Amino acid sequence: MIVVVTPNPAVDVTYRVAEQRIGETQRVLDVARHPGGKGLNVGRVLAATGVATHAVLPLGETPGRWISDALDRLGLDHTDVVVSGTTRTTVTVVDDIAHPTMFGEPGPVLTAVEWDAVATAVGGLLADADTTALVVSGSLPSGTAPVVVASWVATAHGHGVLSVVDCSGAALLAAASAGATVCKPNREELLEATGATDERAGALRLLELGAGVVVVSRGAHGIAAHTADHVLEVPAVPGVSGNPTGAGDAATAGLVGALVGAGTRQGPGAPFADDTLLRALRSAAAHGAAAVLRPVAGEVDPADVHRFLTHPDRTRTPA
Amino acid sequence: MIVVVTPNPAVDVTYRVAEQRIGETQRVLDVARHPGGKGLNVGRVLAATGVATHAVLPLGETPGRWISDALDRLGLDHTDVVVSGTTRTTVTVVDDIAHPTMFGEPGPVLTAVEWDAVATAVGGLLADADTTALVVSGSLPSGTAPVVVASWVATAHGHGVLSVVDCSGAALLAAASAGATVCKPNREELLEATGATDERAGALRLLELGAGVVVVSRGAHGIAAHTADHVLEVPAVPGVSGNPTGAGDAATAGLVGALVGAGTRQGPGAPFADDTLLRALRSAAAHGAAAVLRPVAGEVDPADVHRFLTHPDRTRTPA
Numbered sequence: 118m119i120v121v122v123t124p125n126p127a128v129d130v131t132y133r134v135a136e137q138r139i140g141e142t143q144r145v146l147d148v149a150r151h152p153g154g155k156g157l158n159v160g161r162v163l164a165a166t167g168v169a170t171h172a173v174l175p176l177g178e179t180p181g182r183w184i185s186d187a188l189d190r191l192g193l194d195h196t197d198v199v200v201s202g203t204t205r206t207t208v209t210v211v212d213d214i215a216h217p218t219m220f221g222e223p224g225p226v227l228t229a230v231e232w233d234a235v236a237t238a239v240g241g242l243l244a245d246a247d248t249t250a251l252v253v254s255g256s257l258p259s260g261t262a263p264v265v266v267a268s269w270v271a272t273a274h275g276h277g278v279l280s281v282v283d284c285s286g287a288a289l290l291a292a293a294s295a296g297a298t299v300c301k302p303n304r305e306e307l308l309e310a311t312g313a314t315d316e317r318a319g320a321l322r323l324l325e326l327g328a329g330v331v332v333v334s335r336g337a338h339g340i341a342a343h344t345a346d347h348v349l350e351v352p353a354v355p356g357v358s359g360n361p362t363g364a365g366d367a368a369t370a371g372l373v374g375a376l377v378g379a380g381t382r383q384g385p386g387a388p389f390a391d392d393t394l395l396r397a398l399r400s401a402a403a404h405g406a407a408a409v410l411r412p413v414a415g416e417v418d419p420a421d422v423h424r425f426l427t428h429p430d431r432t433r434t435p436a
Numbered sequence: 437m438i439v440v441v442t443p444n445p446a447v448d449v450t451y452r453v454a455e456q457r458i459g460e461t462q463r464v465l466d467v468a469r470h471p472g473g474k475g476l477n478v479g480r481v482l483a484a485t486g487v488a489t490h491a492v493l494p495l496g497e498t499p500g501r502w503i504s505d506a507l508d509r510l511g512l513d514h515t516d517v518v519v520s521g522t523t524r525t526t527v528t529v530v531d532d533i534a535h536p537t538m539f540g541e542p543g544p545v546l547t548a549v550e551w552d553a554v555a556t557a558v559g560g561l562l563a564d565a566d567t568t569a570l571v572v573s574g575s576l577p578s579g580t581a582p583v584v585v586a587s588w589v590a591t592a593h594g595h596g597v598l599s600v601v602d603c604s605g606a607a608l609l610a611a612a613s614a615g616a617t618v619c620k621p622n623r624e625e626l627l628e629a630t631g632a633t634d635e636r637a638g639a640l641r642l643l644e645l646g647a648g649v650v651v652v653s654r655g656a657h658g659i660a661a662h663t664a665d666h667v668l669e670v671p672a673v674p675g676v677s678g679n680p681t682g683a684g685d686a687a688t689a690g691l692v693g694a695l696v697g698a699g700t701r702q703g704p705g706a707p708f709a710d711d712t713l714l715r716a717l718r719s720a721a722a723h724g725a726a727a728v729l730r731p732v733a734g735e736v737d738p739a740d741v742h743r744f745l746t747h748p749d750r751t752r753t754p755a
Binding site for chain 1: 449451459464538541
């Protein structure tokens with residue numbers, strides 16, 4: 118089982134309108150609502166591809182209850198930590214003319230007691246002998262001390278469970294310092310968090326802090342794994358176009374699914390063999406490409422994943 | 437008790453952003469959520485001014501449950517008719533630069549069985565000896581036969597209860613045809629529903645259909661009551677500026693509150709004396725002005741209403 122923590126889940130609402138205009142009343146032609154937040158996308162992709170997963174998330178007020186009900190409908194196992202604030206909603210307005218406009222609510226501020234309750238829930242699941250990995254993915258609610266992520270990573274390692282962290286900013290640095298098995302930012306997040314001007318320098322900074330390996334997703338430019346002495350790269354699946362939202366989360370799902378293999382535990386600190394990392398990068402690229410083909414983040418067709426995995430000649434390994 | 441029906445309630449969400457821009461991700465600086473729909477605004481203003489009121493509304497899914505909980509918190513008596521569709525949300529985006537942008541969801545389509553359940557709830561409340569008026573206010577969900585409004589009006593009159601209808605389009609015409617005691621559109625709604633090019637002609641059309649009196653709110657230009665042979669007018673309270681959203685609903689509350697007086701039943705078909713109508717128009721103007729002073733629709737400060745009611749020299753009665 119892979120435990121997936123979403124620190125700041127969201128109700129993702131998409132409004133289709135005829136044409137976006139400022140200062141007018143616009144009739145919404147179509148409404149879609151999905152449970153969102155990067156961790157939930159990771160968990161849904163894992164579940165869609167048959168990997169046992171369990172989501173942990175703080176949820177508050179009506180939007181929180183909606184997410185809980187939606188996860189039940191999707192059949193995703195989840196532990197809700199009920200908080201007093203209101204879970205955020207994001208509203209994305211789309212038409213066929215302009216780029217989408219996204220309105221992001223700030224989300225709740227959690228109390229120390231509420232974060233303790235999240236840690237207790239995470240700790241209980243990590244103690245389960247079936248748990249093979251911890252994934253932490255997505256932003257932290259504003260005002261959250263990054264140490265919460267470090268503490269989950271430390272708890273995982275205490276149970277011999279590997280950790281994969283896709284956060285940004287101070288939370289990413291805290292995860293690296295805690296020795297996260299894999300830090301998996303995208304390129305922009307890596308540069309922003311480390312202050313580096315190129316990807317290799319940024320990855321080395323996280324490795325110096327303590328990260329086991331740094332995997333950087335580059336969108337259409339593929340995905341790379343950085344260790345202290347070399348870089349492994351896999352290009353993106355060519356010729357795939359569609360909706361890139363959530364492709365990075367699907368890549369995380371593909372990565373962690375491959376790393377834990379068929380459920381066997383791998384020590385959190387053990388260095389991965391190159392062929393293991395390459396297999397995980399190929400899996401990440403295939404999952405990411407499959408996600409691009411779906412209109413909604415957090416979804417893949419397992420047949421697409423399989424097709425892209427068996428696609429030949431997509432690997433190169435520069436030094 | 438005044439029974440207020442809101443055929444198409446909404447969760448009214450307001451997002452404040454720094455500057456509205458199309459095609460960008462915008463951080464929401466402040467979120468406000470209120471139970472919305474014109475009837476709920478009317479009911480909340482009545483309750484705020486100490487008038488016993490009972491709201492009837494179809495509610496569906498999570499947004500419907502949110503409205504029900506919010507009305508409980510506000511202390512407004514309400515009967516929910518649970519429907520299978522999803523109650524609509526409206527999102528209004530505001531900044532200090534441009535006009536607000538409003539996104540309106542279409543709202544649920546109710547089945548005939550669900551409308552029957554609404555009629556049963558309305559009928560039960562109208563049969564209560566304490567009920568003095570029926571108010572129907574706001575749009576109908578798309579696909580609704582206007583006859584539902586006519587049937588509530590007929591039921592009210594069967595119980596000797598007067599009716600005030602603030603709807604638009606075919607629903608307004610249906611209410612007039614059913615002999616609504618008061619039809620209370622705003623000027624634009626009146627012209628649009630009747631196809632008339634001036635207010636008097638539009639009002640006469642509704643009176644010919646069967647309306648007892650037609651009260652037309654004109655925003656900053658006051659409010660008028662049309663009967664077959666004359667027009668009574670009261671100007672808006674001068675020098676009041678603020679948020680006009682919901683002012684028309686507050687005017688409806690002030691109007692019906694004055695018409696039913698201190699809880700005595702007035703026959704639905706009885707013509708009102710001119711002084712009764714003038715008192716009701718003054719009450720409507722005072723409530724509307726008080727609503728303009730509040731940032732949120734559906735709210736008034738009773739002290740403001742009292743102050744505007746006692747303001748002298750605001751009445752003229754052209755022929």
